[in-house]
Amino acid sequence: MAGSLEGPLAKWTRAQAHLNRLSDEIFGVFPLNKTWPVRTEPDRSGLEYRFYVGELPRVEPDWAFSAGEIMFNLRAALDYLAYELHLRRFRGRLPRGVEGTTQFPIYDRLDDFRRNFHRIKELSRRDQRALEHLQPYVARRDQWHNARFWLSRLNALHNVDKHRKLHLVTASLVSTPFPKMDPALGFESNPTWGPAGPESQVDHWTFLKAPSKIEPHPGVQIQVILEHRAEWVELRRLLSGCLTSVYRVIERFADRFE
Secondary structure, X not given: OOOOOHHHHHHHHHHHHHHXXXXXXXXXXXXXXXXXXXXXXXXXXXXXXXXXXXXXXXXXXXXXXXXXXXXXXXXXXXXXXXXXXXXXXXXXXXXXXXXXXXXXXXXXXXXXXXXXXXXOOOOOHHHHHHHHHOOOOOOOOOOOHHHHHHHHHHHHHHHHHHHOOOOOEEEEEEEOOXXXXXXXXXXXXXXXXXXXXXXXXXXXXXXXXXXXXXXXXXXXXXEEEEEEOOEEXXXXXXXXXXXXXXXXXXXXXXXHHO
Protein backbone atom coordinates (compact mmCIF):
# COMPACT_ATOMS: atom_id res chain seq x y z
CA MET A 1 0.00 0.00 0.00
CA ALA A 2 1.37 3.44 -0.93
CA GLY A 3 1.43 6.13 1.71
CA SER A 4 2.36 5.86 5.37
CA LEU A 5 2.18 7.74 8.66
CA GLU A 6 5.82 6.97 9.35
CA GLY A 7 7.05 10.37 8.18
CA PRO A 8 4.40 12.50 9.95
CA LEU A 9 4.85 10.56 13.18
CA ALA A 10 8.64 10.82 12.98
CA LYS A 11 8.40 14.61 12.74
CA TRP A 12 5.86 14.72 15.58
CA THR A 13 8.03 12.47 17.77
CA ARG A 14 11.00 14.74 17.15
CA ALA A 15 8.96 17.74 18.25
CA GLN A 16 7.81 15.89 21.38
CA ALA A 17 11.36 14.98 22.38
CA HIS A 18 12.52 18.54 21.80
CA LEU A 19 9.66 19.92 23.92
CA ASN A 20 10.53 17.53 26.74
CA ARG A 21 14.11 18.80 26.73
CA LEU A 22 13.00 22.41 26.57
CA SER A 23 10.62 21.88 29.50
CA ASP A 24 13.42 20.38 31.58
CA GLU A 25 15.65 23.35 30.77
CA ILE A 26 12.94 25.88 31.68
CA PHE A 27 12.06 24.16 34.95
CA GLY A 28 15.73 23.95 35.80
CA VAL A 29 15.88 27.76 35.75
CA PHE A 30 12.31 28.69 36.68
CA PRO A 31 11.00 25.82 38.85
CA LEU A 32 7.29 25.14 38.63
CA ASN A 33 5.31 26.76 41.50
CA LYS A 34 8.41 28.47 42.92
CA THR A 35 7.58 31.68 44.81
CA TRP A 36 9.97 34.55 44.21
CA PRO A 37 10.28 37.09 47.03
CA VAL A 38 9.53 40.75 46.45
CA ARG A 39 10.70 44.06 47.90
CA THR A 40 8.04 46.40 49.32
CA GLU A 41 8.03 50.18 48.87
CA PRO A 42 5.18 51.87 50.80
CA ASP A 43 3.95 55.35 49.99
CA ARG A 44 4.09 57.86 52.86
CA SER A 45 0.32 58.25 52.75
CA GLY A 46 -0.14 54.57 53.57
CA LEU A 47 -2.55 54.29 50.64
CA GLU A 48 -0.14 52.75 48.13
CA TYR A 49 2.34 49.90 48.21
CA ARG A 50 4.57 48.94 45.29
CA PHE A 51 6.30 45.58 45.03
CA TYR A 52 9.43 44.74 43.08
CA VAL A 53 10.87 41.33 42.32
CA GLY A 54 14.57 40.89 43.10
CA GLU A 55 17.15 39.12 40.97
CA LEU A 56 15.78 36.80 38.30
CA PRO A 57 17.64 34.18 36.27
CA ARG A 58 18.35 34.88 32.63
CA VAL A 59 16.04 33.48 29.97
CA GLU A 60 18.28 31.43 27.69
CA PRO A 61 18.42 32.78 24.12
CA ASP A 62 18.36 29.20 22.81
CA TRP A 63 14.80 28.77 24.08
CA ALA A 64 13.51 30.91 21.22
CA PHE A 65 15.41 28.72 18.74
CA SER A 66 14.03 25.60 20.40
CA ALA A 67 10.46 26.90 20.20
CA GLY A 68 10.90 27.63 16.50
CA GLU A 69 12.31 24.18 15.80
CA ILE A 70 9.43 22.50 17.64
CA MET A 71 6.89 24.48 15.62
CA PHE A 72 8.77 23.70 12.40
CA ASN A 73 8.59 19.95 13.03
CA LEU A 74 4.92 20.09 13.97
CA ARG A 75 4.03 22.06 10.85
CA ALA A 76 6.16 19.67 8.79
CA ALA A 77 4.32 16.69 10.31
CA LEU A 78 1.06 18.09 8.92
CA ASP A 79 2.55 18.77 5.49
CA TYR A 80 4.01 15.26 5.46
CA LEU A 81 0.52 13.99 6.24
CA ALA A 82 -0.95 15.87 3.27
CA TYR A 83 1.77 14.46 1.02
CA GLU A 84 1.13 10.89 2.23
CA LEU A 85 -2.61 11.29 1.64
CA HIS A 86 -1.85 12.24 -1.96
CA LEU A 87 0.61 9.36 -2.27
CA ARG A 88 -2.09 6.98 -1.07
CA ARG A 89 -4.60 8.50 -3.47
CA PHE A 90 -2.35 7.95 -6.49
CA ARG A 91 -0.98 4.60 -5.29
CA GLY A 92 2.57 5.87 -5.08
CA ARG A 93 2.71 7.55 -8.50
CA LEU A 94 2.16 11.25 -7.99
CA PRO A 95 1.56 13.30 -11.15
CA ARG A 96 4.30 15.86 -11.76
CA GLY A 97 1.98 18.79 -11.07
CA VAL A 98 0.83 17.38 -7.75
CA GLU A 99 4.01 16.46 -5.88
CA GLY A 100 5.30 20.03 -5.62
CA THR A 101 2.03 21.61 -4.53
CA THR A 102 0.78 19.42 -1.68
CA GLN A 103 0.35 21.19 1.64
CA PHE A 104 -1.76 20.75 4.75
CA PRO A 105 -4.22 23.67 4.71
CA ILE A 106 -4.59 25.86 7.81
CA TYR A 107 -6.66 28.97 7.14
CA ASP A 108 -8.49 31.43 9.38
CA ARG A 109 -10.63 32.67 6.47
CA LEU A 110 -12.86 30.72 4.10
CA ASP A 111 -11.70 32.86 1.17
CA ASP A 112 -8.08 31.87 1.78
CA PHE A 113 -9.03 28.20 1.95
CA ARG A 114 -10.84 28.42 -1.36
CA ARG A 115 -7.99 30.37 -2.94
CA ASN A 116 -5.55 27.60 -2.04
CA PHE A 117 -7.88 24.66 -2.63
CA HIS A 118 -5.68 23.55 -5.53
CA ARG A 119 -3.26 22.10 -2.95
CA ILE A 120 -5.77 19.40 -2.01
CA LYS A 121 -8.07 19.28 -5.05
CA GLU A 122 -6.68 15.93 -6.17
CA LEU A 123 -7.61 14.22 -2.90
CA SER A 124 -10.82 12.26 -2.48
CA ARG A 125 -13.92 14.21 -1.54
CA ARG A 126 -13.84 12.41 1.80
CA ASP A 127 -10.37 13.73 2.60
CA GLN A 128 -11.22 17.20 1.34
CA ARG A 129 -14.22 17.38 3.67
CA ALA A 130 -12.15 16.10 6.59
CA LEU A 131 -9.47 18.74 6.00
CA GLU A 132 -12.03 21.51 5.57
CA HIS A 133 -13.68 20.51 8.85
CA LEU A 134 -10.37 21.16 10.66
CA GLN A 135 -9.96 24.73 9.40
CA PRO A 136 -9.79 27.46 12.05
CA TYR A 137 -12.48 29.48 10.30
CA VAL A 138 -14.99 26.73 11.13
CA ALA A 139 -16.81 28.06 14.19
CA ARG A 140 -18.42 24.85 15.41
CA ARG A 141 -17.92 24.11 19.10
CA ASP A 142 -17.43 20.40 18.55
CA GLN A 143 -14.67 17.97 19.49
CA TRP A 144 -12.27 19.76 17.11
CA HIS A 145 -12.83 23.26 18.47
CA ASN A 146 -9.63 23.32 20.55
CA ALA A 147 -7.58 21.67 17.82
CA ARG A 148 -8.62 24.35 15.33
CA PHE A 149 -7.53 27.03 17.81
CA TRP A 150 -4.08 25.51 18.26
CA LEU A 151 -3.63 24.82 14.54
CA SER A 152 -4.25 28.50 13.88
CA ARG A 153 -1.71 29.49 16.52
CA LEU A 154 0.84 27.01 15.20
CA ASN A 155 0.52 28.24 11.63
CA ALA A 156 0.77 31.92 12.52
CA LEU A 157 3.70 31.50 14.90
CA HIS A 158 5.59 29.17 12.60
CA ASN A 159 5.26 31.61 9.70
CA VAL A 160 6.76 34.41 11.79
CA ASP A 161 9.68 32.25 12.90
CA LYS A 162 10.24 30.82 9.43
CA HIS A 163 9.96 33.99 7.34
CA ARG A 164 10.50 37.05 9.54
CA LYS A 165 12.18 36.89 12.93
CA LEU A 166 12.79 34.96 16.11
CA HIS A 167 10.00 35.09 18.65
CA LEU A 168 10.50 37.10 21.81
CA VAL A 169 10.75 34.64 24.70
CA THR A 170 11.04 36.13 28.17
CA ALA A 171 10.07 35.80 31.82
CA SER A 172 6.70 37.06 33.04
CA LEU A 173 4.59 37.34 36.15
CA VAL A 174 2.11 34.47 36.30
CA SER A 175 0.45 35.01 39.70
CA THR A 176 0.63 37.39 42.62
CA PRO A 177 -1.58 36.36 45.55
CA PHE A 178 -2.50 38.78 48.31
CA PRO A 179 -3.84 38.47 51.87
CA LYS A 180 -7.49 39.02 52.76
CA MET A 181 -8.36 42.66 53.32
CA ASP A 182 -11.21 44.41 55.11
CA PRO A 183 -13.62 45.53 52.33
CA ALA A 184 -13.94 48.91 54.09
CA LEU A 185 -10.32 49.67 53.15
CA GLY A 186 -11.17 49.85 49.43
CA PHE A 187 -8.25 47.58 48.54
CA GLU A 188 -7.22 46.92 44.93
CA SER A 189 -4.34 44.88 43.52
CA ASN A 190 -2.89 45.95 40.16
CA PRO A 191 -0.37 43.33 39.00
CA THR A 192 2.09 44.17 36.22
CA TRP A 193 1.63 41.47 33.58
CA GLY A 194 4.06 40.91 30.73
CA PRO A 195 7.86 40.80 30.65
CA ALA A 196 9.62 40.84 34.01
CA GLY A 197 13.28 41.37 34.74
CA PRO A 198 15.41 42.02 37.81
CA GLU A 199 13.90 44.79 39.97
CA SER A 200 10.71 44.92 37.88
CA GLN A 201 7.55 46.18 39.54
CA VAL A 202 5.20 43.22 39.82
CA ASP A 203 2.31 44.53 41.91
CA HIS A 204 0.74 47.77 43.11
CA TRP A 205 -1.68 47.82 46.05
CA THR A 206 -3.95 50.81 46.61
CA PHE A 207 -6.35 51.66 49.43
CA LEU A 208 -9.09 54.23 49.95
CA LYS A 209 -8.37 54.07 53.67
CA ALA A 210 -4.89 53.38 55.03
CA PRO A 211 -4.69 50.02 56.83
CA SER A 212 -3.36 49.97 60.38
CA LYS A 213 -1.19 46.97 59.53
CA ILE A 214 -0.11 45.41 56.27
CA GLU A 215 0.75 41.75 55.88
CA PRO A 216 3.95 40.90 53.98
CA HIS A 217 3.47 40.25 50.30
CA PRO A 218 3.50 36.45 49.79
CA GLY A 219 5.71 36.67 46.69
CA VAL A 220 5.07 36.00 43.02
CA GLN A 221 5.35 33.18 40.53
CA ILE A 222 7.24 33.57 37.26
CA GLN A 223 6.80 31.74 33.96
CA VAL A 224 8.42 31.80 30.52
CA ILE A 225 6.26 33.40 27.84
CA LEU A 226 6.26 34.05 24.11
CA GLU A 227 5.02 37.29 22.56
CA HIS A 228 2.77 37.25 19.50
CA ARG A 229 0.85 40.28 18.22
CA ALA A 230 1.07 42.07 21.59
CA GLU A 231 -0.28 38.98 23.36
CA TRP A 232 1.76 36.97 25.85
CA VAL A 233 1.35 33.18 25.93
CA GLU A 234 2.94 30.74 28.37
CA LEU A 235 5.52 28.98 26.21
CA ARG A 236 5.10 25.40 27.38
CA ARG A 237 1.30 25.61 27.29
CA LEU A 238 1.45 26.95 23.75
CA LEU A 239 3.77 24.24 22.48
CA SER A 240 1.94 21.47 24.35
CA GLY A 241 -1.39 22.58 22.88
CA CYS A 242 0.08 22.50 19.37
CA LEU A 243 1.73 19.13 19.98
CA THR A 244 -1.48 17.50 21.21
CA SER A 245 -3.58 18.93 18.40
CA VAL A 246 -1.21 17.84 15.65
CA TYR A 247 -1.19 14.30 17.02
CA ARG A 248 -5.01 14.29 17.06
CA VAL A 249 -5.03 15.36 13.42
CA ILE A 250 -2.61 12.60 12.42
CA GLU A 251 -4.79 10.08 14.28
CA ARG A 252 -7.83 11.46 12.49
CA PHE A 253 -6.47 10.11 9.19
CA ALA A 254 -4.94 6.88 10.50
CA ASP A 255 -7.70 4.72 9.01
CA ARG A 256 -6.68 5.86 5.51
CA PHE A 257 -3.43 3.88 5.86
CA GLU A 258 -4.75 0.66 7.37
